[in-house]
Amino acid sequence: MNANDDKLQKAVERLPREIAPAHDLWPGIAARIAGRPRTVRPLWSYAMAASLLLAVAAGSLWLGIGRHAADGNPVSASGVGDNAYFAQRAAFAESTVQKATNLSPATRAVILKNLRIIESSMQQIQQALATDPNNPRLRALLYDLYQNEARLLAATQQTQAQTNVRNDL
Amino acid sequence: METATAMQLPNLPTPSPAADEDLSLTARARDGDMAAFEQLYRRYVGRVYAVCLRLAGNPSLAEECTQDAFVRAWEALPKFRGESRFGTWVHRIAVNAVLERHRTQLRQAAWVTVKDDAVLEAVPAGDEDPGKGLDLEQCIATLPPAARMVFVLFDVEGHSHEEIAELTGLAVGTSKAHLHRARQLLRARLET
Numbered sequence: 001m002n003a004n005d006d007k008l009q010k011a012v013e014r015l016p017r018e019i020a021p022a023h024d025l026w027p028g029i030a031a032r033i034a035g036r037p038r039t040v041r042p043l044w045s046y047a048m049a050a051s052l053l054l055a056v057a058a059g060s061l062w063l064g065i066g067r068h069a070a071d072g073n074p075v076s077a078s079g080v081g082d083n084a085y086f087a088q089r090a091a092f093a094e095s096t097v098q099k100a101t102n103l104s105p106a107t108r109a110v111i112l113k114n115l116r117i118i119e120s121s122m123q124q125i126q127q128a129l130a131t132d133p134n135n136p137r138l139r140a141l142l143y144d145l146y147q148n149e150a151r152l153l154a155a156t157q158q159t160q161a162q163t164n165v166r167n168d169l
Numbered sequence: 170m171e172t173a174t175a176m177q178l179p180n181l182p183t184p185s186p187a188a189d190e191d192l193s194l195t196a197r198a199r200d201g202d203m204a205a206f207e208q209l210y211r212r213y214v215g216r217v218y219a220v221c222l223r224l225a226g227n228p229s230l231a232e233e234c235t236q237d238a239f240v241r242a243w244e245a246l247p248k249f250r251g252e253s254r255f256g257t258w259v260h261r262i263a264v265n266a267v268l269e270r271h272r273t274q275l276r277q278a279a280w281v282t283v284k285d286d287a288v289l290e291a292v293p294a295g296d297e298d299p300g301k302g303l304d305l306e307q308c309i310a311t312l313p314p315a316a317r318m319v320f321v322l323f324d325v326e327g328h329s330h331e332e333i334a335e336l337t338g339l340a341v342g343t344s345k346a347h348l349h350r351a352r353q354l355l356r357a358r359l360e361t
Contacts, residue, residue, distance in 0.1 A: 007359050008352065011305040012324050018215025019222055025236050026210055030203065032236070033243040114203045 027121040031141045034118045034148035090119055093153060100156045111156055118149045191255050199246045206246075210239055213256045217263045223321045224267040226310040234270060238263035264322070268337055271314055308358045312351050319344050320351035 093115045097108050125142045132138065191212075197205035217238055222231035242249075242259045249258060309317055318337065322328045323344075328336070330344045337344070 005352075005356070008305075008355055011359075015305060015325060017219065019219040020215055021218045021232055021235060022228060023232065025214065025218075025232055025239075026207055028236050029210065029239045029243075030207070032240045033206070034203065110200065110202050114201070117203050117207065 027124050028141055030117055030121045031125075031144040031148065034114060034121075034145065034152060086119060086123055089149075090116075093119070093149065096153050097156055103156070111152065115149065115152060118145055118152070121145055122149075188254065192251060195246070195249065195251065195255050198243070199249065206239075206243060209255055209259075213259055214239075216256060217259055220260060220321070220326065221263050221267050223306070223309055223325060224264065224318050225270070226312070226314070226317055230270065231267075234263060234266045237266040241266065264326075264336065268318070271318065272338075305355070308355050312354060315339070316347045316351035316354065319347040320355070323348050324352075 094112060097103075097111050097115065100108060100111075103111070122142060122145050125138050125145065129135065129138050129142065191209070194205045194209050194212075198209060214235065218231060218235045221234040221238070222228060225231045225234060238259055241262050242255075245262075249255075309321065312320060315337075319333055319339070322333045322336065323330065330341045330348075333339065333344045334341045339347070
């Protein structure tokens with residue numbers, strides 16, 4: 001082994017085992033995995049998720065327009081960036097989960113915890129969008145988060161609906 | 170009567186607290202607990218990103234592959250049996266995520282012979298200050314893709330040529346040739 005072999009080997013041994021990425025990658029990962037099914041679901045459940053998403057989006061938009069109109073202020077470009085909006089969404093999500101009485105309290109707690117992670121990720125992305133409003137990656141991530149939140153809520157409602165049907169039989 | 174405390178227990182290896190915590194977090198994440206999965210992410214992102222960065226040679230691609238690795242791990246968690254540590258498992262997923270992105274380059278590399286210096290010597294000069302000495306990370310990033318991947322997998326990650334052949338689809342001989350050239354190129358940079 002010559003001096004250069006030795007130098008190379010020593011340099012390899014000195015390489016750090018861990019390197020922190022320049023950005024926190026968790027919000028992007030959370031956006032991609034939240035509510036993502038790990039098993040095959042029937043097609044109608046996707047339709048239900050889509051309809052719920054529309055309902056949430058329409059409701060939020062209506063609330064936003066109403067509030068801004070009442071204030072006499074124009075609606076912001078995103079229309080959804082402030083704390084009151086997130087508080088409304090969080091309250092809606094929490095009430096949906098609490099109504100799923102067929103689920104154990106522990107399961108409801110896990111779902112609520114996941115919803116809070118999604119909401120926190122949404123707020124972080126909204127803050128980033130405030131300084132970089134046209135960033136397509138951030139907008140796509142935010143869109144994914146809305147969809148994932150809706151899927152998670154739809155799945156929760158779906159289990160409750162199935163229990164109600166069984167109880168009716 | 171013999172009590173349980175007086176019984177001689179076999180000399181079993183004691184699991185470390187970190188391994189115990191991994192098991193508990195993995196079980197919770199398998200049940201859908203994203204907060205537990207986030208803790209696993211925080212614990213292992215440094216190692217996963219390091220291997221992605223060295224294999225990909227590009228920070229933004231390394232970030233994408235790191236994200237892909239954790240998303241795939243989340244999806245595959247129900248099938249994870251805990252035969253290895255979560256960190257080892259997600260590390261392997263990350264290596265595959267980077268290699269998949271480079272599949273085309275690896276297919277081309279399978280046809281590159283050791284004497285094909287036109288390709289292998291095409292190493293752009295790093296922008297490090299020569300007076301500051303060697304920055305091996307930067308030198309690795311400037312290696313041609315196949316040579317870089319084989320070097321990282323063999324010399325940094327400790328895989329055998331047979332394992333590298335299985336992971337990359339390269340022949341064992343080709344893997345050895347790429348390693349030889351990678352070391353030559355890095356040594357040449359060391360001399361400067």
